[in-house]
Amino acid sequence: MSAPIVLPKWVDLALVPALNVATAFAISGLVVLAIGENPLHAVRSLVAGSLGSAEGLGFTLYYATNFIFTGLAVALAYRAGLFNIGGEGQAYVAGLGAALVCLHLDFLPAILLLPAGVLGAAAFGAAWAIVPAWLQARRGSHIVITTIMFNWLATTLMAYLLVNVMREPQSMQPETRVFAPNGRLPQLHDIAGALGLPLPATPLNLAFLLALVAAFLVWLLLWRTRLGYEIRTVGLSPTAADYAGISTTRVIVVTMALSGALCGGLAVNEIMGVQHRLLLEFTSGYGFVGIAVALMGRAHPVGVVLASLLFGMLYQGGAELAFDQPKITRDMIVVIQGLVVLFAGALEGVFRAPLARLFAPAGPEATT
Secondary structure, eight states, X not given: OOOOOOOOHHIIIIIHHHHHHHHHHHHHHHHHHHTTOOHHHHHHHHHHHHHSSHHHHXXXXXXXXXXHHHHHHHHHHHHTTOOOOOHHHHHHHHHHHHHHHHHHSTTSOHHHHHHHHHHHHHHHHHHHHHHHHHHHHHHOOOHHHHHXXXXXXXXXXXHHIIIIISSOTTOOSSBOOOOOGGGSOOBHHHHHHHTTOOOOOOSOBTHHHHHHHHHHHHHHHHHHSHHHHHHHHHHHOHHHHHHTTOOHHHXXXXXXXXXXXXXXXXXXXXXXXXXXXXXXXXXXXXXXXHHXXXXXXXXXXXXXXXXXXXXXXXXXXXXXXXXXXXXXXXXXXXXXXXXXXHHHTTTTTTTHHHHHHHTOOOSHHHHO
16 A cells, blocks of 8 residues: 655645646636637636626625535535535425424514524434434444435425425425515625615525635634544544544534534525525535535635635536537536546546655655
8 A cells, every 4th residue: 555645735725626626627628629619718708707797796606605515514524534425415304494494483583583494404404414324323334325315315305295295285386385574584685785785686695604604613613622623533543533532423423413404504595595485406416516615625614615616606607608608508517517526536636646746855854
């Protein structure tokens, strides 16, 4: 077995991901060139569409909000040596928790109902993640397999509930009734308008600020608390953790519960912030993109936020790019995203060995 490649921290956390992304975009540029379009024009359209206007920026941050929550969920589990593939299902069931609160407690004022809806989403997301965690910790079931299975179970459960239980009797649509105004998260253009700052209407809402707070709290948990130390210890060596008296079962269950609760943020953003009702397939694959976000962000909250912004740009800028240059379809944007995932995940180590030689310490110890 070869020795692990050790890099300076700034190289590992910043330069390697940057090279991976640059390589993915370079290859994407070749693909764009092969279909007869100018890659530089494509990049200009993508950046202008995502960051070049207040409306584009609003949509970019709205998409990034979902990726921050799901990326943090995957990153937190990854720190404990767990690969949580169940973000889609956990967010889906979390939407049920948010909807039940907003539909049945709508007599409460917004200052109480909105936090209750957030807690409901977090609780249901955590509950859906706890079962696969317990199965791994106590029965040896692999977390990847069980979380994938629970994604399908969540899809089936939500379809049944929305078609047979929660659907309005007079409607044929598989969705609940619209939430009362006090159950809807304020959107930032409404807040800005109330302050006399006109902004174009976008889906961006207060969930974005919640996502940034969540990123800070995850950092605080992992590197400033005893539980965070135990999570990182179990992730690095379960045997050493057992020897040190750390209950790996407790850490696995607690970490996955927190991971599922973070996935609830996706439901908060979509259900309480944008859709204002519970409906089918509102997760739209954001849970799976969170895996790529966590890998690209090196499972660090700051990296997750930055990677989320990049994927938010790809989502929003990709739509503008497909409109400006019809030859570059939405499928092409999926190809670009796939290349980013490929180099951030499967080919993540391509640049590590050359960089290790480049940044090898100079001096007598380097030649011995």
